Amino acid sequence: MDRIKLILADDHPLIRAGFRSLLGRNKAFEIVGEAETGKELLLLASEKAPDIILVDITIPVINGLDAMVQLKKINPNLKFIILTMHDEAGYVIKALKNGAHGYLLKNIEIAELEKAIQTVYEGGKYFSPFVTNILAESVNKQTVIDHEEITLREKEVLNLVADGQSTKQIAAKLKISIRTVESHRLNMLKKLEVNNSSELIKKAIDLKILG
C-alpha cells in the first residue's frame, strides 16, 4: 500500500510538530510538506503532489479556505481537510460550498483524524458530528445559514441595548413607540437565533456587529 501523502498547513510550529510526530507513527501516512501561511501552501501544493492537504483556517497572508479555493481552480482533484478550532456556521458553509472533503475541529481525537484521512483518501468525505448538526438544523428550520443582515435601525437599537437601556428608554431616545423597539429586538433575536438579549449581545460581538 502506498503511503498517503499529506501537507500540513498551520501557522503554529508547535502544532505542526505535534501532528508530524503523531501522524509519523502511523506508517500509512507521509508528510511531504508543511506550510505556515496560505501563500506557502500555494507553492507547496503544486510542487509536492499531495493526496490530502490538512489546513487550518486562520493562517496568515491567505486564509485556509481562500487558499483551498485557489488551489482547486488549478487542480480540482486536490483534497482538503479543514482542521480548525472554528465552529462557526459561516466557516463550515464556506468550506462545504467550496468542496472541502473534511471539516474537523481540533478537539477531536487522533484516532478520528486518522480515520478521516483514510476515508477521504478512499474517495469519501468526513465531517465532524457538529457539522451534521448544523446542516440538520438548517434543513429542518429552513433558515438561511448565513445570518440575515441586521438592518441599520436594528443596529441602532442594538447599540442602545448593549448600553444597558431598557425598551422604554430606547423608544424615548429614538422617538418611536415601545412596540417598534420591541419589534426590532425580537427581529434580531430571530435573525441571530438566540434566546434572549444576553445571548444577543454576546453573539453580536462575536459576529463583529457590535464593538
Added chain:
Amino acid sequence: MDRIKLILADDHPLIRAGFRSLLGRNKAFEIVGEAETGKELLLLASEKAPDIILVDITIPVINGLDAMVQLKKINPNLKFIILTMHDEAGYVIKALKNGAHGYLLKNIEIAELEKAIQTVYEGGKYFSPFVTNILAESVNKQTVIDHEEITLREKEVLNLVADGQSTKQIAAKLKISIRTVESHRLNMLKKLEVNNSSELIKKAIDLKILG
C-alpha cells in the same frame, strides 16, 4: 537528573497528544497528567505533584488563569507556564499578577518551549518577547484591568447567562436554587455597575471576564 514532571491542561485532545508526543522524545520531561478542563486540573494537580503545569487559558468550566489562582492558594510552590494563543494585554497582566512563571504563545518553536520549561524548572521565569511589548504599551495606556471582583461562582453563572440560559435553566444546571442564581446575577450587576444583563455581557467582554 530527575525528570521534570509536567501536567498538560488543554481542551484539545489532538494538541495534548502533540505535546505529549513531542515532549516525550526528550528524556528530561515526563508528563504525569493531562487535564481537559480547569476543574480536572484542580484535581490532578493536588494528586500528581507536578513540577510545572502547562496550561491553556481558554479551557472549559474554569479557565486556565483562574485555575492557576486557585491552585496557588493551596500550594504556592506550583509553577505555571501559560501556553496560549491569546496575546491580549488583559490576559498577560492577569497572568503576571498572579505569579505565572511563563507566558508563551502557541506559535513558538518546540525548542523554545523546552528551553522555557528548563528555565522555569531551575527557578527562573520565561516570557515570550511579545509579553514585554504588551507591558510597555499598557504602561502608557494606563488601562482598566482592575475589575476582578467577580467570583468564580459568579463567573460560572455569567457564562451560562451569556449562553442565553434563563435563571431557571441555570439553577437547574448548577443544581442550586433560583434565588441563588438571582443573587449571583444581581451581585454582578452591582459590582460592574450596570443596569441589566445586556450591559453586563457587554462590559464583561470588554473587561475580558468573558471570552
Added chain:
DNA sequence: AGGGCACTCCGTATTTACCCTGATAAAGAG
C-alpha cells in the same frame, strides 16, 4: 405596477428579570 423590505405600530398573554429586604453556614484572613 407590483413585490419585497424596512420601519412603524398594536393587543393579549406569559415569562423572566430586577429590586428590596432579609438570613445562614462555611471558610479564609487578620
Added chain:
DNA sequence: CTCTTTATCAGGGTAAATACGGAGTGCCCT
C-alpha cells in the same frame, strides 16, 4: 477568635422582556 467574603436561600413585589398574533406606510427595484 472575630471579621469578611462567598455561596446558599427566601418573600413579596414591580417592571420589563419575550411570544404570539397581526397590519399599514413608504421606499426601492425591476
